[in-house]
Amino acid sequence: MAPSQLPALRILVSRANVREALESELDAFGMASGRTRDAFIADIADLVSVFAGITRQDLVDVRLDRIEHDACWKFHKDSVEIRLLTTYRGETTEWISPQFADRALREQKDYDSPLESLRQHDVAIFRGKHANSADGIVHRSPPIAGTGSVRLLLCLNAPSIVSPEQWRAERRA
Numbered sequence: 001m002a003p004s005q006l007p008a009l010r011i012l013v014s015r016a017n018v019r020e021a022l023e024s025e026l027d028a029f030g031m032a033s034g035r036t037r038d039a040f041i042a043d044i045a046d047l048v049s050v051f052a053g054i055t056r057q058d059l060v061d062v063r064l065d066r067i068e069h070d071a072c073w074k075f076h077k078d079s080v081e082i083r084l085l086t087t088y089r090g091e092t093t094e095w096i097s098p099q100f101a102d103r104a105l106r107e108q109k110d111y112d113s114p115l116e117s118l119r120q121h122d123v124a125i126f127r128g129k130h131a132n133s134a135d136g137i138v139h140r141s142p143p144i145a146g147t148g149s150v151r152l153l154l155c156l157n158a159p160s161i162v163s164p165e166q167w168r169a170e171r172r173a
Contacts, residue, residue: 003150006066006089007031011167014058018048019076021167022062040088044154047123051084051156054125060156061163067151073103073143075111076130077136083157085124090151092118095126095139104138117142 007029013021023043031037048060065071068088075096083154095116096104104111118124126137144151157163 001031003066003068005031006150006152007064008066010061010063010164011168012059012061012163012165013048015049015052015060016058017169018045018060018062019020024169047084047086047154051125052140054156055082057158059159059163059166061159063155063157065151065153065155067141067144067153068149070141070143070145072141074108075101075138075140077138078126079130080128080157081130081132083126083128083155085118085126085156086122086154087118087120088152088154089120090123090149091142091144092120092151093124093139093153094118094142095124095137096122098135098138101135101138125163 007026009029010027011025019041022044026037026041044062044064048062054157056092072078087093090119095118096111097114097116100113101166103113104115126139127135129136141153
């Protein structure tokens with residue numbers, strides 16, 4: 001797909017309704033039906049199910065971002081307990097081993113020590129700074145401004161005060 005055709009959406013959805021919600025949202029976005037779209041929906045639905053099981057939540061905040069700029073380029077720890085990330089297209093999330101985390105947070109753009117990168121389609125589950133037993137994983141979105149690169153990133157979170165209203169089929173009819 002051309003970068004301009006990549007979907008961007010955010011929904012709060014139950015495991016039971018995730019496929020229906022994604023089909024509806026992708027229809028509204030104009031994404032063509034077919035095997036690729038079906039596989040895309042199935043992959044996201046599977047990840048939502050796994051994430052819901054790990055977090056013991058029925059509802060999952062699903063965000064699909066089309067990124068063409070330096071989104072979250074600073075090293076940081078997410079303000080969540082746990083987050084699932086996967087990159088479907090473009091540059092992937094970069095993360096820092098815990099022994100270098102404080103240095104990366106301090107130095108930011110000047111940081112020149114080991115940096116790890118996920119690969120496309122890798123699935124990462126990062127603890128955030130609100131996790132009970134960990135300080136969180138220091139990571140960032142790779143700086144891509146001016147490169148022509150476009151990322152497609154899936155981010156799953158437990159419901160929070162910043163989540164959208166729960167997706168319901170009757171709202172979309």
